[in-house]
């Protein structure tokens with residue numbers, strides 16, 4: 001996958017780097033460059049993402065030929081490493097931006113403390129191969145045909161172009177080359193790293209482990225590791241734990257991203273709750289297949305974070321001349337806590353990674369009929385729902401599962417992507433026309449990578465699924481996984497989807513994926529190439545999505561995997577939104593959405609209002625509570641509108657109209673988690689501030705009043721302190737003493753006093769700069 005360079009790179013700064021070599025610039029050049037840098041930093045002024053007060057300076061990638069030190073600087077971040085006397089790439093510094101004038105000494109390999117502790121393990125390297133007595137997680141491990149398994153990489157050359165640095169490493173003896181790639185984002189300082197290993201020997205070799213990068217942090221005893229764990233209908237639980245010497249392995253062996261743990265991490269230093277103040281290093285993998293991130297703290301308390309393809313069951317044979325590219329591992333640094341870390345990631349996702357990053361389209365309000373009608377879809381029933389959805393202001397109508405093949409339940413039909421003639425005798429066109437006449441666009445659910453045994457496709461091509469010949473084929477939800485690594489499967493699926501999009505006026509696909517792999521065999525491949533399935537499958541998935549987007553540029557896609565089991569920085573580059581969880585209980589959703597927001601932007605997150613009592617927990621909540629919970633993301637409605645009262649329609653209509661006024665701020669603004677869900681507290685508050693700080697939206701929730709206690713004061717953040725903001729209560733209420741208008745400073749320091757009492761209560765507020773229409 002490619003990543004795009006940002007526009008604010010200052011091209012002049014790269015004059016200093018000579019292409020392809022260990023050359024530097026003269027002292028005179030360096031002085032003028034420094035002056036230029038300082039000038040640029042004062043001109044660029046404050047960074048909107050870092051309202052806490054830091055300023056953004058120019059982006060630069062510098063190489064000092066005397067010290068052999070590389071210095072990547074962007075936004076408020078510096079990332080520094082050097083070539084040491086052993087020709088290893090040694091990590092030096094990653095953190096708050098340092099002036100380029102500060103001297104950085106040449107890298108010197110660390111000595112081991114005893115004969116048991118070889119120096120290669122004590123030295124923190126950017127990318128290290130398994131060889132020479134390495135015991136920490138290797139970035140790459142290779143077996144050669146002659147039995148050798150030792151690989152020792154050394155610096156060979158480098159190249160700097162714009163905001164991109166590539167460095168070539170080579171084995172001490174054999175013609176195995178690894179090219180490391182670094183691309184830095186000017187606005188967030190987030191660095192995208194990957195690696196490509198190339199076999200220039202004259203015999204085939206097997207790559208047995210392949211990571212994108214190792215990120216190194218200095219020795220310290222007060223690190224805390226944050227992870228996002230979960231299960232179906234219970235995704236995105238934030239786990240915080242102190243980091244101790246040893247290794248924490250995060251991985252998915254499932255063939256896809258998985259919901260057990262998301263390929264994201266944050267390491268905080270300092271106080272236990274670091275939403276605003278800790279130094280935080282964070283990162284996420286751009287890969288939707290089996291993956292791993294190893295977080296290791298060594299005996300000296302140094303930390304390494306290594307991530308890429310999951311090493312379990314991995315083998316990738318490279319014939320002479322062939323190469324293997326790792327996934328991309330993205331990482332950044334924030335000096336103002338996990339709050340700032342997630343705002344940086346959100347910005348990067350929406351403005352650099354998302355397919356619509358150049359012209360981000362606000363997410364439309366969607367209706368999906370799944371929870372209302374299940375598999376029982378037909379033209380009359382869907383038309384009736386469409387009319388009701390249109391009456392409350394819905395902009396996109398989506399039919400979910402059940403419209404195709406013999407799909408009357410989850411035992412049959414997957415694989416047969418033709419319209420079921422009993423349910424839609426004249427095809428989908430009459431329904432789509434009806435939806436259009438109601439001024440909504442039309443969306444459709446698909447699950448292309450799966451097949452039921454009871455389907456025409458499986459009867460015709462039983463060899464198309466992942467399997468080991470003669471062995472059982474384990475089913476999950478009565479379905480098997482098609483082997484998308486096979487070129488014929490890829491071609492078939494592209495053909496089916498392309499035909500669907502060409503035949504019907506479809507604006508949106510909800511692309512589902514409802515199980516993980518079992519028996520991951522690829523019998524048609526040569527045995528020594530069969531494990532390439534882990535890479536080739538995902539490459540073909542990305543390939544199909546990319547090809548479909550190119551052929552049908554207007555079509556938007558949602559990534560769903562029985563909820564949030566395929567959300568990662570790879571899939572978000574090819575899809576417009578994700579479904580975080582099948583759990584639509586509005587109270588559970590507060591915690592789910594909170595966890596999700598640590599790694600992914602609210603603008604990517606679908607949130608539906610569904611029926612009460614909710615099917616997950618049997619919990620009953622008011623319609624407005626459900627709406628306010630969902631209005632913190634991209635709003636959808638999934639309730640059975642046939643059961644709504646006239647009052648419900650009126651409530652929904654009003655809240656959807658209000659949502660349309662605030663959605664840009666919610667979806668694209670800066671998110672402040674003012675009070676996070678916590679089992680010991682009944683309160684939850686979020687605030688979203690528009691990029692230009694003209695609008696702020698606040699949502700407050702109360703689980704249950706206890707002991708007559710009043711809602712605690714809520715102090716807003718990220719406003720312009722010196723201008724006045726007008727207050728509008730969208731739903732719920734504040735104490736009578738709240739002024740109609742006050743300064744940003746007032747709202748941030750005097751605060752808001754919600755008047756919430758009872759069970760499952762909620763309020764939503766809008767603050768708008770005075771004088772702004």
Ligand code: GLA
Nearest residue numbers: 370400401560561562563582
């Ligand atoms: C998965 C999805 C649901 C729905 C069903 C349909 O569970 O997460 O939203 O689409 O499949 O079968």
